[in-house]
Amino acid sequence: xxxxxxxxxxxxxxxxxxxxxxxxxxxxxxxxxxxxxxxxxxxxxxxxxxxxxxxxxxxxxxxxxxxxxxxxxxxxxxxxxxxxxxxxxxxxxxxxxxxxxxxxxxxxxxxxxxxxxxxxxxxxxxxxxxxxxxxxxxxxxxxxxxxxxxxxxxxxxxxxxxxxxxxxxxxxxxxxxxxxxxxxxxxxxxxxxxxxxxxxxxxxxxxxxxxxxxxxxxxxxxxxxxxxxxxxxxxxxxxxxxxxxxxxxxxxxxxxxxxxxxxxxxxxxxxxxxxxxxxxxxxxxxxxxxxx
Amino acid sequence: xxxxxxxxxxxxxxxxxxxxxxxxxxxxxxxxxxxxxxxxxxxxxxxxxxxxxxxxxxxxxxxxxxxxxxxxxxxxxxxxxxxxxxxxxxxxxxxxxxxxxxxxxxxxxxxxxxxxxxxxxxxxxxxxxxxxxxxxxxxxxxxxxxxxxxxxxxxxxxxxxxxxxxxxxxxxxxxxxxxxxxxxxxxxxxxxxxxxxxxxxxxxxxxxxxxxxxxxxxxxxxxxxxxxxxxxxxxxxxxxxxxxxxxxxxxxxxxxxxxxxxxxxxxxxxxxxxxxxxxxxxxxxxxxxxxxxxxxxxxxxxxxxxxxxxxxxxxxxxxxxxxxxxxxxxxxxxxxxxxxxxxxxxxxxxxxxxxxxxxxxxxxxxxxxxxxxxxxxxxxxxxxxxxxxxxxxxxxxxxxxxxxxxxxxxx
Numbered sequence: 224x225x226x227x228x229x230x231x232x233x234x235x236x237x238x239x240x241x242x243x244x245x246x247x248x249x250x251x252x253x254x255x256x257x258x259x260x261x262x263x264x265x266x267x268x269x270x271x272x273x274x275x276x277x278x279x280x281x282x283x284x285x286x287x288x289x290x291x292x293x294x295x296x297x298x299x300x301x302x303x304x305x306x307x308x309x310x311x312x313x314x315x316x317x318x319x320x321x322x323x324x325x326x327x328x329x330x331x332x333x334x335x336x337x338x339x340x341x342x343x344x345x346x347x348x349x350x351x352x353x354x355x356x357x358x359x360x361x362x363x364x365x366x367x368x369x370x371x372x373x374x375x376x377x378x379x380x381x382x383x384x385x386x387x388x389x390x391x392x393x394x395x396x397x398x399x400x401x402x403x404x405x406x407x408x409x410x411x412x413x414x415x416x417x418x419x420x421x422x423x424x425x426x427x428x429x430x431x432x433x434x435x436x437x438x439x440x441x442x443x444x445x446x447x448x449x450x451x452x453x454x455x456x457x458x459x460x461x462x463x464x465x466x467x468x469x470x471x472x473x474x475x476x477x478x479x480x481x482x483x484x485x486x487x488x489x490x491x492x493x494x495x496x497x498x499x500x501x502x503x504x505x506x507x508x509x510x511x512x513x514x515x
Numbered sequence: 516x517x518x519x520x521x522x523x524x525x526x527x528x529x530x531x532x533x534x535x536x537x538x539x540x541x542x543x544x545x546x547x548x549x550x551x552x553x554x555x556x557x558x559x560x561x562x563x564x565x566x567x568x569x570x571x572x573x574x575x576x577x578x579x580x581x582x583x584x585x586x587x588x589x590x591x592x593x594x595x596x597x598x599x600x601x602x603x604x605x606x607x608x609x610x611x612x613x614x615x616x617x618x619x620x621x622x623x624x625x626x627x628x629x630x631x632x633x634x635x636x637x638x639x640x641x642x643x644x645x646x647x648x649x650x651x652x653x654x655x656x657x658x659x660x661x662x663x664x665x666x667x668x669x670x671x672x673x674x675x676x677x678x679x680x681x682x683x684x685x686x687x688x689x690x691x692x693x694x695x696x697x698x699x700x701x702x703x704x705x706x707x708x709x710x711x712x713x714x715x716x717x718x719x720x721x722x723x724x725x726x727x728x729x730x731x732x733x734x735x736x737x738x739x740x741x742x743x744x745x746x747x748x749x750x751x752x753x754x755x756x757x758x759x760x761x762x763x764x765x766x767x768x769x770x771x772x773x774x775x776x777x778x779x780x781x782x783x784x785x786x787x788x789x790x791x792x793x794x795x796x797x798x799x800x801x802x803x804x805x806x807x808x809x810x811x812x813x814x815x816x817x818x819x820x821x822x823x824x825x826x827x828x829x830x831x832x833x834x835x836x837x838x839x840x841x842x843x844x845x846x847x848x849x850x851x852x853x854x855x856x857x858x859x860x861x862x863x864x865x866x867x868x869x870x871x872x873x874x875x876x877x878x879x880x881x882x883x884x885x886x887x888x889x890x891x892x893x894x895x896x897x898x899x900x901x902x903x904x905x906x907x908x909x910x911x912x913x914x915x916x917x918x919x920x921x922x923x924x925x926x
Contacts, residue, residue: 228739231768235735339550342593342756344788353767360768434758435732436788444730479736484726485697488734 227358232476238365241372242431242470246442246449247456247464248376249423253304254458255396256409256416259319261303263327264424265446269439270330271296271425273338276345285348293422300421302326304414312413319357334439342438349433364433369462371430375423380461385435392416396459451491455498457505467506539575539853540587541566541843542605544616546593548632549755550729553783553828554618558641559588560822561833562615563815565840575847578698582853584844587611593618595625602626603634606633610854611636615839618832620644621699627665636859638843640668640835642779643675644700645707647920648888659885664859666880670840670894672752672777675799676707677715678901679750679775682797684718686773688748692723692741694734694761696753701726704752706775722746728756734764742770751776759788766792773797781902781909783828793904800902802834802873803893803911808924812874838871842879842893874898874923 246268250260261267275292301388307322349367353360383389394402395412403409428442435441452471456463471491479487498505543562546553566584570780574581578678589605591598598619605614606629614630614637617623623642627875630637639647648667650864652659681692693708695701705724712719722744738761741749751761751774758780765774773795779785780798804827805814814837818827827833843858845865850857864878869876879893900920911917 228743231739232736235733239733335548341552342550342784342788344790351763351767353769362767436759438756440730476733476736480740484737484740487728487731 233473236476237469240468243448243452244464244468245372245427247453249420250453252420257413262323266327266330267424268428268442269413271430272437296421296425297418300417304417342436345432347433368430375426383407451495457508460507463507539612542587542614544589545618547590548591551593551618551915554832557829557832558836561836562840565837583800591800594852598622599625602629616644623647636855638666638839640839641832643669644703645672653885663883666891668893670899672707676711678799680711692753734761748773755782755784758785762789762792804830
């Protein structure tokens with residue numbers, strides 16, 4: 224009985240953790256090219272979910288909704304880059320922090336005004352009836368979340384390694400000045416990374432919406448965890464976010480089971496503090512040599 | 516041009532003050548957006564339905580003239596700090612006859628003191644948390660207030676938790692788990708449940724007491740603790756979206772045990788988000804959306820038609836909002852005044868019965884007694900029935916209750 228409960232808790236938690244990882248991955252994509260992240264990423268998740276729900280309500284088939292939602296997310300990502308990041312980077316200022324937060328707040332108010340403040344169910348063709356796998360209850364819906372997370376991250380990684388555009392991305396991430404000297408436009412690559420990051424956020428929104436329901440605040444708790452995952456794993460390790468995401472998710476579940484449900488949020492915060500104190504570049508991060 | 520404009524504005528102002536003397540100004544407050552919105556909007560719409568009926572008939576008879584009801588509407592978004600601000604604003608209005616509303620217990624706790632200070636009559640509905648009224652009553656360390664202008668028109672959690680515990684005992688359960696949210700409502704509900712278990716002879720062993728936050732979606736840990744303890748039923752106090760997360764989590768973890776809890780389990784955002792997993796959920800109700808009496812039929816049809824829906828988002832809130840307006844109007848008529856202080860005195864001693872949609876109200880309130888909150892509580896155990904969710908609707912859990920209500924109405 225006891226090991227079964229632990230296994231169940233770990234699996235349930237790990238699945239939530241994968242969603243943290245996917246959002247954290249969105250942070251990494253933009254950090255790699257521009258050393259900036261979108262602090263309004265949670266709003267991108269939420270807005271894309273709302274947009275996808277609207278598509279479904281208009282009678283769009285499921286596959287079309289996914290494509291539409293992803294394109295919408297990419298467009299939002301590009302908007303964030305244009306409105307909040309580009310100028311700040313040109314001026315070598317940290318203005319993108321505030322600007323991306325402000326854009327997020329704008330998106331939040333827009334969602335409240337367009338779609339209202341209620342939580343709404345997100346229909347899905349995938350069943351939520353539990354299956355038994357080695358004594359653990361798991362729903363096809365949860366499995367689809369895991370598959371979706373790995374599929375998106377796998378595709379983006381393939382793109383980065385196998386295509387010319389992707390190699391440009393990697394080049395800018397490795398050394399921006401050298402890449403520019405080779406004729407790669409850093410500005411365009413940063414645009415690309417924000418577009419991809421928006422798409423990843425949209426995917427996270429579509430995957431999680433059937434479980435969490437869709438509402439303006441649906442991502443506010445997720446985003447904090449994702450941020451913790453990104454920082455703990457290191458802002459440049461795609462493999463690291465998955466591991467840390469799973470670890471944090473499972474740890475949260477076990478904590479609320481063994482310590483008490485009020486302590487659920489504690490491990491993430493403690494991990495974040497520990498990581499910042501002990502390994503500021505993240506558990507899987509590379510130590511950067513800063514030239515003074 | 517400018518002069519005529521000024522003149523029109525002035526004239527308008529004069530006309531308004533002249534008019535103001537002939538209206539009864541009532542504020543309707545509650546969350547019209549957010550997680551508690553189904554309750555807030557249903558309460559408001561039910562109240563507005565009653566107000567439009569009264570106004571259509573010419574208004575409330577005071578002396579030789581008839582006074583119409585004017586509405587002031589405020590959305591507190593279910594947030595305590597917003598509720599407190601609104602209460603302050605309302606307390607500053609000198610021509611306000613009364614306030615009807617409040618869904619969230621936390622808002623009653625943060626805002627009502629401003630109204631009480633100014634002696635503005637308020638009928639709380641549908642907030643059910645015990646603390647909204649007990650905050651004024653005698654406590655071990657300090658006596659309660661002598662005069663109280665706050666009344667409640669909802670089956671308070673004391674009644675509801677008694678029914679929930681009673682149900683669990685009647686089903687011969689011996690082990691239960693209590694789940695509750697971290698709000699004022701959830702915590703006070705948990706205390707009421709524990710209190711009732713003790714009062715009803717300690718027949719239930721509480722194997723797990725678990726908390727969740729607003730916005731939580733994964734309830735696996737809480738549920739597995741209940742399951743590991745061998746709970747035979749889950750007693751729960753929370754609001755719609757999180758209740759649905761619990762219900763869906765139970766289905767996932769194959770916990771086929773009853774979910775019984777506060778009346779909020781009848782909220783549309785619970786029913787919709789839980790889907791078929793919500794079937795069989797039990798909760799105390801003061802009104803079931805079924806046209807069992809002519810009065811209920813005309814109310815339900817009127818609501819559906821006025822707001823173009825086929826299901827009231829929260830029937831209990833709508834019916835309570837509706838009846839609260841009629842009780843308030845009866846008090847105005849008895850007081851023969853729109854003065855809030857006089858209305859309060861009339862409410863404490865309503866002479867004529869008020870025919871509502873829930874029941875016929877005979878003397879629902881009495882003079883405030885700080886040793887007994889029931890003096891300002893309208894509902895008793897007999898006004899409350901057990902409701903059950905069946906295929907997306909709340910129905911009577913016991914046919915006996917249904918028969919009793921039909922019989923009472925025909926008397």
